[in-house]
Amino acid sequence: MELEELQSLLGVHFKNKELLVEALTHPSVEKCPSYERLEFLGDAVLNLVVASMLYDLFPGDPEGRLSQRQSVLVCKTALAMLARQMNLGDCIRLSSSEEASGGRDKTNNLENVLEALIGAIFLDAGFETVTCFIQKHWYELAVQSDSIEPNPKSALQELLQAKGMKPPVYNVIDRSGPAHLPIFEVEICVDGKKRRATGRSKKLGEENAARMMLEELKAETR
Secondary structure, rough: OOOOHHHHHOOOOOOOOOHHHHHHHHOOOOOOOHHHHHHHHHHHHHHHHHHHHHHHHHHOOOOHHHHHHHHHHHHHHHHHHHHHHHHHOOOOOHHHHHHHOOOOOOOOHHHHHHHHHHHHHHHHOOOHHHHHHHHHHHHHHHHHHHHOOHHHHHHHOOOOOOOHOOOOOEEEEEEEEOOOOOEEEEEEOOOEEEEEEEEHHHHHHHHHHEEEHHHHHHHHOO
């Protein structure tokens, strides 16, 4: 897909096309600025705009519920899904090796490019324009967030208490990635059973591990 076609599809036209190119450039492409810095910026902008949108949409929600909704709206799965809807995978600039490994449809790549695109829109057109872009593409997800699950750590704790079992134990096993975008690998242990999950923070890693364990325990009782 050509850049002009992508901009028409997104409803955003860049004054500085180099920002758009940078937002679409994977780190595997040598001697070119990659999307990593824009991704860092876009992540912060996305979280702010989504938080503001949820604050307005759900005036009766307590802080904890708003945080649950936000976690769902900015998770890897949601970002990759929206990136696929925007056909961003067709536009990512990849090295030949990354292309051969299926890089155009990797969840991490799609998530990163979408966040970088948000950062690029913010720099190129300002906060009002990027807010409109995010509201347009995230509104439906925000409205549907009524159906999201409770905090998985709390839900798991309640289930274990009901079963007379000891509370879970969480341990950070590994931390990887650049300093501004770390990835935490967290291990959860329940009654000798161990599972691992990752997240962009220790908290998210624990929540993802708890969700995995919760689903397994529920499946065992069906």
